[in-house]
Amino acid sequence: MDLSEFIKDIYHDLPFLPRDLPPWEIINNLEKTIKHLLSNLETTNYKIVNQVAIHETALVENGVTIKPNTIIGPRCTIKAGSYLRNGVYLVSDVVIGANCEIKQSILFKNSRAAHLNYIGNSLIGEDVNLEAGSILANHFNEREDKTIRIFLEDKIVETNAIKFGSLIGDHSRIGANSVLNPGTILYVKSVVPRLTHVDQLG
Secondary structure (H helix, E strand, C coil): CCHHHCCCCHHHHCCCCCCCCCHHHHHHCHHHHHHHHHHHCCCCCEEEECCEEEECCCEECCCCEECCCEEECCCCEECCCCEEEEEEEECCCCEECCCCEEEEEEECCCCEECCCCEEECCEECCCCEECCCCEECCCCCCCCCCCEEEEECCEEEEEEECCCCEEECCCCEECCCCEECCCEEECCCCEECCCCEECCCC
């Protein structure tokens, strides 16, 4: 699985990512990866406190909660009431609207999450827009077998993971109040209409 087909600059922006790992393994190892990065991060442009690195050009409004093992890159904006946890990397120029929750995810440059979004265990490409209230679910709470499978190139692929949200390609648009099932794979320039439930194995 060549992730650069989904996120063109993934290995340029984050050269430390192993090229042979599928997205669910990258996400499952994200906290450990960020913890390692923080120990080697250039502190000239970042302020690092309690395992949270915030670039000097980033804006974090009052009332934001950021848990350890988080990197907020250049010119990012995080609006009031948002909650980042379990390993989050905002590459650059990312906007997180008010009252969003981001868990164990990477958002690439110029992507935007409007208010009241949940992004769980996901890889979000460049220039992706998530309208208000959209949910990237990461766990099958309702199923006895919680293992996540994905649909890729006309095949069902076993991830052997019980937590994985979405892989969203560059320049995609996710409509308001839509829900993406765990294991959703969206190619470049995908459009999800408002109020849509995406279940690729349904």
